[in-house]
Amino acid sequence: MSHHIVEARDVHYTYPGGHEALRGVSFRITHGEAVAVVGPNGAGKSTLLQHLNGTLLPARGEVRIGDDPVTRDTAPRIRRAVGMVFQDPDDQLFMPTVLEDVAFGPLNHGLAPEAAAERARAALERVGMSHAADQPPYRLSAGEKRAVSIAGVLALSPDVLVMDEPSSNLDPRGRRRLMELLKSFEHTKIIATHDLELVVEVCSRVILLDGGLVKAEGPVVQVLNDEPLMLAHGLERPHSLRHRHPH
Amino acid sequence: MAMAHGGTVQRMDELAALESPAHRLDARAKAVVTFAFLVAVMSFPRHEVVALAPYVLYPVALLSLGGIPARWILKKLLVAAPFALFIGLFNPLLDRQPVALPGGLFVAAGWLSFASILARFALTVSAALALVACTGMDRLCAGLERLGLPRAFAVQLLFLHRYLFVISDEARRMRYGLALRTADGRAPSLRVYGSLLGHLLLRSMDRAQRIYGAMLARGFDGEIRILGTARWTARDALFTTGWLAFFAAARFWNLPEFAGRLLTGELR
Incomplete structure (x- = not known):
């Protein structure tokens, strides 16, 4: 059973207050791709991400992970395949110690405590945070918190990693480490971000969202280099592309 | 406080x-x-x-x-x-x-x-x-559940502990924001406090919702496992x-x- 393909078909979502956040979003992301979701504030990026693991369910249209449509019934299974890293690590780190926090997911998925601790240690090792295993999460720096929250998701061995603004609040060194880490993952990655330099380094494809609609989609360089398009949607052409000379 | x-x-x-x-x-x-x-x-x-x-x-x-x-x-x-x-x-x-x-x-x-x-x-x-x-609240709640306390109560107790922290965290940020904008240490009016409390409630609820979402995302199904x-x-x-x-x-x-x-x- 492969869960590596993520597909949205004409997804609509309206918040209870009446705000139409998504107005017919469609895309298809295949195995191992790294896709950035960009767009101005309020474009619907976070709303879209919340549909990928069934936190929100579409009012119309559907989201499919592998062969399964995301519904209330399939959501628990989908969440094993789709690891979600939240925008604010403080929302995600709620256990008394780092190790317990990372082990939270594996325990919930029925692993025995020893096996769950083993998994948690491996995940912490993977993100370079083994030394913090016994610390309480709120003592960590923003970069460390981010790394631990990613470990918490990795410990579930997901097929797809979904991240909301992974580089926000990080200092340059923390951001650099994060990018190296993300590049080292073989998972299918879906990253919502305003950090366009990160997109250039980590992703291969871009989905540009604005007003709840996909405005553009394509290879990173092609979309982000389109200055009029970028400016029209509250973005800008990344510096690194400006100075990159095609051979 | x-x-x-x-x-x-x-x-x-x-x-x-x-x-x-x-x-x-x-x-x-x-x-x-x-x-x-x-x-x-x-x-x-x-x-x-x-x-x-x-x-x-x-x-x-x-x-x-x-x-x-x-x-x-x-x-x-x-x-x-x-x-x-x-x-x-x-x-x-x-x-x-x-x-x-x-x-x-x-x-x-x-x-x-x-x-x-x-x-x-x-x-x-x-x-x-x-x-x-x-x-520790987690171990205590898990222990109480194993002693026969209905799971709903044990989970409530656990969340009470978690969200107390959330609310106090929000309150601290709001107090800071208030202190920065209050002139010469004068106490703000009752009306301001009313509005603050309302915001505190709404923000805590939003945050609680996000934390619960994060727990669900990692497979939480109502059973406390430690x-x-x-x-x-x-x-x-x-x-x-x-x-x-x-x-x-x-x-x-x-x-x-x-x-x-x-x-x-x-x-x-």
Whole structure:
């Protein structure tokens, strides 16, 4: 059973207050791709991400992970395949110690405590945070918190990693480490971000969202280099592309 | 107050993560013994003061075994003390029946019940705090669930603990924002406080929602699972039976009076 393909078909979502956040979003992301979701504030990026693991369910249209449509019934299974890293690590780190926090997911998925601790240690090792295993999460720096929250998701061995603004609040060194880490993952990655330099380094494809609609989609360089398009949607052409000379 | 609270919950988690003989005891043993302790202390007649004395042993033992700083507990007691004070405040005025004390002194019975209320307050609150500080809310809730507490209650208790931290965190940020925009230390009007409280509620609810979402995203299904495998050992059995026997003894015999008679040689 492969869960590596993520597909949205004409997804609509309206918040209870009446705000139409998504107005017919469609895309298809295949195995191992790294896709950035960009767009101005309020474009619907976070709303879209919340549909990928069934936190929100579409009012119309559907989201499919592998062969399964995301519904209330399939959501628990989908969440094993789709690891979600939240925008604010403080929302995600709620256990008394780092190790317990990372082990939270594996325990919930029925692993025995020893096996769950083993998994948690491996995940912490993977993100370079083994030394913090016994610390309480709120003592960590923003970069460390981010790394631990990613470990918490990795410990579930997901097929797809979904991240909301992974580089926000990080200092340059923390951001650099994060990018190296993300590049080292073989998972299918879906990253919502305003950090366009990160997109250039980590992703291969871009989905540009604005007003709840996909405005553009394509290879990173092609979309982000389109200055009029970028400016029209509250973005800008990344510096690194400006100075990159095609051979 | 709000600030102190955020610190309290975090500090409680830190203390609960310590390693000590008290921490290694099974959460169920500590929960059962503490519950028996509360029942025993509350079951004394309302003028009893002296017979309560032996019960000090339990929180003191748990705290020293667990390496919990006594100052921390005392501070928490002080914060909560006004509640107990107000509950007992009118007893000396309302209950004026004279009671003879050893040494030929007479006091109003109300003073005794007032002292009794304060003693019980100090005993029960410190025992409960010691229990949580030596166990941790997660392990305690998991233990209570295994003891047969309905899962819904155990999860509620766990969330109460988690969200207390969330609310205090939000409150701290808002207080900071308020302080920065309040001129020359003047207290803001009641209207401002009303609006602040409303915002605090909304923001806490939003945040609670996000945390719950994060828990669901990692497979939370209502069952509390923890890393430390709790195994009931001989030590837990000894701890439980030992304390239960002591509480029973101290309940049925007035141990301090007994000790006093022993010393003065009245018992022969």
